[in-house]
Amino acid sequence: MISVAEALDQLFALARPLEVETVPLLQAHRRILAQDVAATRDQPPFDGSAMDGYAVTEVAPGLRLKVIGESAAGHGFYHPVKSGEAVRIFTGAPVPEGATAVVIQEDVTRDGDWIIIGDSPEDNTHIRPAGGDFKVGDTICAGRVIGPNDIALFASMNIADVPVTRRPVVALISTGDELVMPGEPPGRDQIIASNTLGLHALMQDLGAEPRLLPIARDNEASLKTAFELAQGSDLIITIGGASVGDHDVVANLAPQLGFEQSFYKVAMRPGKPLMAGRFGDAMMIGLPGNPVSAMVCGHVFVAPVVRAMLGLKAQPAPRRTALLAQALPQNGPREHYMRARLTDAGLVAFGSQDSSLLSIMGQADALIVRAPKDGPRAAGETVDYLPLR
Numbered sequence: 001m002i003s004v005a006e007a008l009d010q011l012f013a014l015a016r017p018l019e020v021e022t023v024p025l026l027q028a029h030r031r032i033l034a035q036d037v038a039a040t041r042d043q044p045p046f047d048g049s050a051m052d053g054y055a056v057t058e059v060a061p062g063l064r065l066k067v068i069g070e071s072a073a074g075h076g077f078y079h080p081v082k083s084g085e086a087v088r089i090f091t092g093a094p095v096p097e098g099a100t101a102v103v104i105q106e107d108v109t110r111d112g113d114w115i116i117i118g119d120s121p122e123d124n125t126h127i128r129p130a131g132g133d134f135k136v137g138d139t140i141c142a143g144r145v146i147g148p149n150d151i152a153l154f155a156s157m158n159i160a161d162v163p164v165t166r167r168p169v170v171a172l173i174s175t176g177d178e179l180v181m182p183g184e185p186p187g188r189d190q191i192i193a194s195n196t197l198g199l200h201a202l203m204q205d206l207g208a209e210p211r212l213l214p215i216a217r218d219n220e221a222s223l224k225t226a227f228e229l230a231q232g233s234d235l236i237i238t239i240g241g242a243s244v245g246d247h248d249v250v251a252n253l254a255p256q257l258g259f260e261q262s263f264y265k266v267a268m269r270p271g272k273p274l275m276a277g278r279f280g281d282a283m284m285i286g287l288p289g290n291p292v293s294a295m296v297c298g299h300v301f302v303a304p305v306v307r308a309m310l311g312l313k314a315q316p317a318p319r320r321t322a323l324l325a326q327a328l329p330q331n332g333p334r335e336h337y338m339r340a341r342l343t344d345a346g347l348v349a350f351g352s353q354d355s356s357l358l359s360i361m362g363q364a365d366a367l368i369v370r371a372p373k374d375g376p377r378a379a380g381e382t383v384d385y386l387p388l389r
């Protein structure tokens with residue numbers, strides 16, 4: 001059995017980065033920037049006014065100046081301003097040649113074609129210099145999730161098409177004779193498949209393209225069909241059948257169907273019977289069937305793998321720290337991911353940590369991470385956790 005950290009290293013070694021594709025700016029939200037992009041212009045492209053007022057060559061209390069024209073946003077005034085003159089100007093308009101300041105309109109009295117500057121005009125020039133926001137060639141580096149603020153910046157830089165990493169296609173295969181899809185009538189010894197649906201949502205959150213395949217039954221022919229349907233995907237995720245029981249099809253049959261295993265079993269709770277390797281051109285991860293194990297492994301292993309495929313840094317799921325509101329007993333020999341609630345007083349682990357209880361997983365805000373053999377922890381101690389919300 002290998003540690004969680006070793007398993008992650010092997011998973012990152014199996015993950016292949018994906019190609020770059022170009023998408024229109026409006027479709028770039030939440031995608032991963034795959035190549036550096038650079039501004040194609042200066043912003044602002046000219047010295048611009050930050051306020052409504054008058055562009056002038058000098059500012060002094062009581063100064064009387066002749067208004068010789070107007071510069072508005074999108075309608076500049078392209079004649080020089082000289083001493084004794086002023087140009088009516090508005091926010092975002094080019095500052096005319098010769099002007100050194102904009103006197104705000106509140107500091108001026110207008111008298112026909114003349115203005116008189118008031119007793120205590122502001123010091124500020126109210127001029128935004130050309131290129132003061134960014135200049136041609138200013139670069140945004142690849143490897144970031146593009147968010148709303150980036151979209152606004154790219155637009156301002158006139159980057160209409162954005163190079164992003166292609167979304168990985170992730171095939172999701174539930175295995176088990178006992179499973180039916182939500183909405184289908186279950187037989188009396190059947191339950192509803194839940195893991196593939198939760199993982200489908202997790203893949204959507206990560207920016208992957210999940211493909212929910214038909215449930216594979218616990219026999220070779222059915223599993224083979226599922227793998228055939230998974231062809232063309234970048235990552236195949238099987239769920240269940242990962243232990244060594246008679247009906248554990250993935251562990252028993254996947255190798256003869258083409259799965260080249262890199263590792264099997266990780267020293268963690270929940271989620272021990274995890275396997276990974278390659279299947280043809282795709283990477284494959286075999287998750288345990290217990291619903292909580294499958295979701296926890298989704299957060300701990302699959303999410304970092306998908307992020308790495310998308311060109312983000314290959315690193316474990318980001319952790320945070322918080323105080324414990326209640327004591328925790330000594331941990332066993334495996335790394336333990338404990339379902340917990342994050343309250344104002346700190347983290348409270350749920351009483352039952354059974355890996356089949358989705359109702360508790362649904363209420364959990366956090367997975368407290370316990371190192372193997374971590375000693376008992378008192379209330380008030382700081383621990384690591386993975387946020388779930």
Ligand code: AMP
Nearest residue numbers: 174193194195196239240241242289290
């Ligand atoms: P297995 O590893 O196939 O023995 O599955 C372990 C447990 O998880 C069994 O109780 C299965 O019924 C359950 N299980 C397996 N796959 C799923 C699934 N996709 N959704 C919900 N429960 C599942």
Ligand code: MG
Nearest residue numbers: 175176240241
């Ligand atoms: Mg099964």
